[in-house]
Amino acid sequence: MKPFTHDIDWHETVIHIQDLYKSFGDNHVLQGVHLDLHRGENIVVLGRSGTGKSVLIKIIAGLLKPDSGTVRVLGQDVDQLDTAGLRDLRLKLGFCFQHGALYDSMTVCENLAFPLKRNEPGMTRAERDRRIDLVLEAVGLAHTKNQMPAELSGGQRKRIGIARTLILRPEIMLYDEPTAGLDPITCTEINNLINEVQGRFKTSSIIITHDLTCAKATGDNIAVMKEGRFIRQGNFNEVFSDGDELIREFYDYNFIQ
Numbered sequence: 082m083k084p085f086t087h088d089i090d091w092h093e094t095v096i097h098i099q100d101l102y103k104s105f106g107d108n109h110v111l112q113g114v115h116l117d118l119h120r121g122e123n124i125v126v127l128g129r130s131g132t133g134k135s136v137l138i139k140i141i142a143g144l145l146k147p148d149s150g151t152v153r154v155l156g157q158d159v160d161q162l163d164t165a166g167l168r169d170l171r172l173k174l175g176f177c178f179q180h181g182a183l184y185d186s187m188t189v190c191e192n193l194a195f196p197l198k199r200n201e202p203g204m205t206r207a208e209r210d211r212r213i214d215l216v217l218e219a220v221g222l223a224h225t226k227n228q229m230p231a232e233l234s235g236g237q238r239k240r241i242g243i244a245r246t247l248i249l250r251p252e253i254m255l256y257d258e259p260t261a262g263l264d265p266i267t268c269t270e271i272n273n274l275i276n277e278v279q280g281r282f283k284t285s286s287i288i289i290t291h292d293l294t295c296a297k298a299t300g301d302n303i304a305v306m307k308e309g310r311f312i313r314q315g316n317f318n319e320v321f322s323d324g325d326e327l328i329r330e331f332y333d334y335n336f337i338q
């Protein structure tokens with residue numbers, strides 16, 4: 082299990098979700114979700130395909146409206162925010178998409194400069210270069226600065242994707258299947274990087290995954306979603322205690338290190 086992270090501030094909740102419901106017609110996707118993410122904490126959300134993990138993330142980012150319930154992010158009720166408020170909030174949320182979402186026609190450096198130019202137009206070139214060097218060093222890929230994404234391995238692309246998210250200094254990281262499609266050694270490297278980011282940048286994170294090894298390595302807490310709600314929450318050992326029939330299915334399709 083992940084060693085206890087001492088930097089978690091259990092008194093400060095950065096995401097508070099209560100009694101969250103969301104349906105699409107007869108498809109009742111979220112049916113009473115509760116979740117508290119504390120400052121500095123990594124929560125892993127485990128759930129099979131189609132259980133509503135992406136819908137939950139979209140509601141947190143204000144991209145989808147819930148039918149009912151409370152969604153408070155960094156002290157603000159998301160459904161009370163106007164367009165400008167939502168834009169400001171989203172700048173504090175760092176999305177790490179499954180496929181890295183890099184621009185293939187730009188170098189690594191240009192990929193990292195792009196969000197800065199768009200969101201921090203007043204920044205000088207020297208400041209931008211410093212910020213780029215810092216995040217590249219943080220993900221261990223300073224030497225790839227002038228390379229094209231096509232020249233990188235899958236694991237390196239993931240790392241650059243994480244660097245590009247970090248460059249805007251988000252308070253909360255949202256990782257969508259960070260280890261999907263990677264070999265076991267690269268998975269371990271990405272899990273370690275997620276923990277390094279947590280320690281170094283003091284981010285709080287929601288990590289969506291099907292990968293139990295990733296859950297065990299990165300989660301301070303694990304929340305297991307089934308049929309629209311979290312059926313188990315706690316640290317890895319609490320959630321995956323022996324003989325729990327409800328979550329046994331996760332062991333059936335995972336190899337756990």
Ligand SMILES: Nc1ncnc2c1ncn2[C@@H]1O[C@H](COP(=O)(O)OP(=O)(O)OP(=O)(O)O)[C@@H](O)[C@H]1O
Nearest residue numbers: 105106108110128129130131132133134135136137
């Ligand atoms: N905009 C939408 N309109 C209608 N139905 C939607 C919409 N978005 C999601 N759904 C439905 O909500 C359910 C949950 O989808 P969601 O994408 O959140 O699943 P998931 O848990 O993220 O799955 P996966 O692990 O495969 O990404 C699915 O049945 C999906 O069809």
